[in-house]
Structure formats: structure tokens, C-alpha cells
Amino acid sequence: MTKTYKSDAFAAIHETMSGMYDAGVIDKKTMRQFDEACLTPVHEFSxxxxxxxxxxxxxxxxxxxxxxxxxxxxxxxxxxxxxxxxxxxxxxxxxxxxxxxxxxx
Missing domain, CATH: 1.10.260.40 (lambda repressor-like DNA-binding domains)
Structure with missing residues (x-):
């Protein structure tokens, strides 16, 4: 499933940080923080x-x-x-x- 970003800028930031995570430069906790900041949240429907x-x-x-x-x-x-x-x-x-x-x- 493709990721949906808040903006193109957030997409670029997240992709860069994903690369850093894959390279072992940042830890999982930091990557989760970037996920929360950059990805569009899922709406809970009533x-x-x-x-x-x-x-x-x-x-x-x-x-x-x-x-x-x-x-x-x-x-x-x-x-x-x-x-x-x-x-x-x-x-x-x-x-x-x-x-x-x-x-x-």
C-alpha cells in the first residue's frame, strides 16, 4: 500500500529519513516520530x-x-x-x- 503524505515536502523528508533508518543511522523510535509527523493520519469513521x-x-x-x-x-x-x-x-x-x-x- 502506498503512503500518503501531508505534503510533497513531508514526502521528501520521510523518504530521506527512511533511507537513514535503513542505513542504521536513526533508530526505530525516531522513525516512528517521523511517520507520525509526515504521514496523513487515518480517519476513524463513525x-x-x-x-x-x-x-x-x-x-x-x-x-x-x-x-x-x-x-x-x-x-x-x-x-x-x-x-x-x-x-x-x-x-x-x-x-x-x-x-x-x-x-x-
Whole structure:
């Protein structure tokens, strides 16, 4: 998965520091600090936001689930607040929020 940076400048800084980490010049703790400073944080979606996003795209829970490669039950549980999406699913939701469902089609 590609990394998303806050800006081009942060991308350059992070890539430089990654090289320094690979060379053993900086430690893991320092690299984590650069990750936090340079990479775009993942947005935690609420149940209401997920439902609004799906409705904005004008698709059913089943179709939304197919695009996201999850079960319809997962989408239903997210929208009711019973469970929360995590990991790559959050990235997909962020991408859909920014660029629409067609971005992952």
C-alpha cells in the first residue's frame, strides 16, 4: 500500500529519513516520530459517517460491501455502530470519501 503524505515536502523528508533508518543511522523510535509527523493520519469513521458515505454514493449495503470486499453484515454492523472498520478498510473508506466509489472500482 502506498503512503500518503501531508505534503510533497513531508514526502521528501520521510523518504530521506527512511533511507537513514535503513542505513542504521536513526533508530526505530525516531522513525516512528517521523511517520507520525509526515504521514496523513487515518480517519476513524463513525456509524453515521459510513452510512452517509454509502448513501452519497447511492448504493445499497450489499453493493457497498462488494466494492469494499467485505460482507454485507459488516457494513450493516458499521452503520449501526456495533463494530468499527479497521486497517485497510479505513483507508478504502477515506479514499471513497475523497474521490468517490469509482476510485476503488
Amino acid at each position: 456509524a453515521t459517517e459510513i452510512k452517509a458515505l454509502r448513501e452519497r454514493e447511492e448504493v445499497s449495503q450489499t453493493v457497498f460491501a462488494l466494492y469494499m470486499n467485505v460482507s454485507k453484515d459488516s457494513v450493516s454492523q458499521w452503520e449501526r455502530g456495533l463494530k468499527k472498520p479497521a486497517g485497510p478498510t479505513l483507508k478504502l473508506l477515506s479514499l471513497i470519501k475523497q474521490k468517490g466509489l469509482s476510485a476503488i472500482a
